Amino acid sequence: MKAGVIVFPGSNCDRDVMVALEQATGRPPAAIWHRETVLPDLDLVVLPGGFSYGDYLRAGAMAAQSPIMRAVVAHAEAGRHVLGICNGFQIAIEAGLLPGALLRNAGLHFVCRDVWLRVENAATPFTRGYRGGDVIRVPVAHHDGNYFADPETLARLRGEGRVAFRYCAADGDAGERANPNGSADDIAGILNERGNVLGLMPHPERLADPALGGTDGRPMFTALVESFA
Amino acid sequence: MKARVHITLKDGVLDPQGKAIGHALGNLGFDGVNGVRQGKVIELDLAATDRGAAEGQVEQMCRRLLANTVIENYKIELID
Amino acid sequence: MKARVHITLKDGVLDPQGKAIGHALGNLGFDGVNGVRQGKVIELDLAATDRGAAEGQVEQMCRRLLANTVIENYKIELID
């Protein structure tokens, strides 16, 4: 798999995801500066976590307007793959790659802890390393992860199998207490219509190494590698 | 010329900050607060001197960056 | 009665948000933006019907919660 990670000013999980990608592919992914206007030939573009441009206006808003994002949108339109993690999810939404919006967490605090996710759609190149219904443990770390969409959009996401992950309790049950940010329908990650763009708030790259206390994030990267083998 | 852009959340969009403020006001003993919404104001100091040109420019800024029209409405006010 | 509270940063206080917005507008090719400041608006829906009472109540709210008077100024506007 040829992977590239976009580096925005203020990205701070770019290295973390590069490590996870390198672990899975055996070679370092390309780092692409936000001022570039063309992408190299890539199977996967990752929009990493962080605070691009300080997230000062709305999370992801300024990054979505940076020069490289035209190329990223074109890459997605050509059916190639884009993975947006945390701030990258916010950027993908602001760039129109995914529907809805990410509002301030319902509790208004930044929240950093492990959460449980239920894999809702295991039939995508991003998620085929899991089985549908699997419950995995992955950290979140964000201030604006409260997923919002109008009722029609939510209904479409549900109906089209585009909810990739939902927050849940350790036993897989839904429940308000398991939802760390107030997201509509406990949504933690969604796919675009074609299924080639995934955005999620949790950080699979942070639990992809046993030394960090878990490896539930790793199958996402290994599955992507297999998909592009 | 100065422009002021008022950005408010659309009706029906949850406003966690407004809700929290309402809650906090209640805790402080203020009653009779039926609802709270929070919005943003962005003040721009523009070199443009022509009203029409300035308005067009700010409209563009709102569409491209300042507001997210999925969740927000904006209103532009020009000052002299 | 509705009240609108406008909260702005005091002069001279750094406004990282405004600064970043100005920068981003420049990068998007909007020129002639000499300065950007960002503020907040809080809209309150009050049970009070008496202007004087409402004004006093909102003034208290500003002092105690809504504005951070160390770095912010506030202005209260009552609507009908």
Added chain:
Amino acid sequence: MTADIAITPQIVAEHGLSESEYDRVLEIMGREPNLLELGIFSVMWSEHCSYKSSKKWLKTLPTEAPWVICGPGENAGVVDLGDGQAAIFKMESHNHPSFIEPYQGAATGVGGILRDVFTMGARPIANMNALRFGSPAHPKTRHLVAGVVAGIGGYGNCVGVPTVGGECNFHPAYDGNILVNAMTVGLADSSRIFYSAAAGVGNPVIYVGSKTGRDGIHGATMASAEFDDDSEEKRPTVQVGDPFTEKLLIEACLELMATDAIVAIQDMGAAGLTSSSFEMASKGEVGIELDLDRVPVREDGMTPYEMMLSESQERMLMVLRPGAEDTARAIFEKWELDFAVIGRVTDSGRMVLRFGGAVVGDLPVAPLADAAPEYDRPHEAAPVPARLDPAATPASDDLGEALVRLLGTPDLASKRWIWEQYDHMVGADTIGRPGGDAALVRLHGTRKALAITTDCTPRYCQADARTGGAQAVAETWRNITATGARPLAITDCMNFGNPERPEIMAQFVGAIAGMGEACRALDYPVVSGNVSLYNETNGKAILPTPAIGGIGLIADCDKAVSIAFPAEGLDVLLIGD
């Protein structure tokens, strides 16, 4: 122009200089200073910058060991980690600003300590925070806790440095003076440590980072003055932090540090351009000429006085090799930061400030920096309290209930609410998360890890400063060893009341003595630190709080242990007395 304002005794007093200190100013200058020059003396000789009450005692601490690369005196301490790696770390207080504006005060505290560490060439890899608040029942406490925690998170999360631990106590003695102590640990190449001594006559002096505004003018003098009931009304300008700019500054500085462009570098902390330029000149025993017209400013009409005393955040001063300006400029432009050549190194031994074509300030560097006042303040320990007799304290008849009560006390309760607001995992090297004895952060790409902890039990220090000081050091040692790491060195943050009161000074002297004893016994030197005095309101001082930050090294992170019982059926051992 500032030069026109007559220097009256009142102006001198407003600048926090005593009569005898002002006499010294006249002696050094050989004439009356102008307002700008007076302002410079005032910040340079403030308690905060000059350590005038504490220096004598700090000198008694052990600071050396074979693994110490750089002890106190630079921006942060440096210890060798082997394999060409070094840890750079320090702890610093931001108490007064955090009481006035908890979010921004705490946030800029984090920003300041980060700069101290990356100035020396390290990439920051972990933040810690040691917090003390008033009684939970005090009406302000809730607001202060919420604001401080949000501010620390707001800054650290955005710059992408994990905040991996800390401590948090509550006591009524902090009702009017909270303590916000922040620590940063960074990782550097041990052959590429950057120091602050300016050198090379003719070399350019460079300003980088954010523009200078009118923020926090006189903040440094404020940090050294006692609070009274008016201080909330005076509303001193607090600085606002911009963590995004700090993140860019870290990346830009580290990128420039990978070249050979930098001769010396210093962050602009409290007292901004003044203390940074004087420190660089005095350490290098050179002069500096600054052209203040070239300082990037945020507002029109700023005076030299304001520029020299501004505490605007996210700024650095550097001396470059001749001809390196273009390399440096290109890097700072890439990161969209301000960059300006504002002066040059001279051999005059003087700081010469020009503005609008005229010399507006001209001061000798060495006397001002080195001849700063130093006091041996009287100290008289309060009598050592009688030992408590265990028999006099009745045991609880319901141990279960007692345990529940203990667990419910604010000091012992879980601090999860705090650390979950901090991104403690960014960087994907946090192998020991908050909640244990010491945090563990892996050195990226290796099997090695640093154990990091902050500790102090102020009530022990109140009972007996010497034992309390020793205990705080020993506790960090135990917390580090409990993870499997070997303790290396400490930093400290000495938070005390008004040193002009003999009983407070005695607490300080006692704590230092105890810390020194423990450090010597454990071969565990002090490599950096910070002193915050005058933590009192209306004559009521805080508990003596010598917060200690310790670091240790573990060679193989797979051998690290946590506090969790890993399985059922294992034996539980109790070691010690």
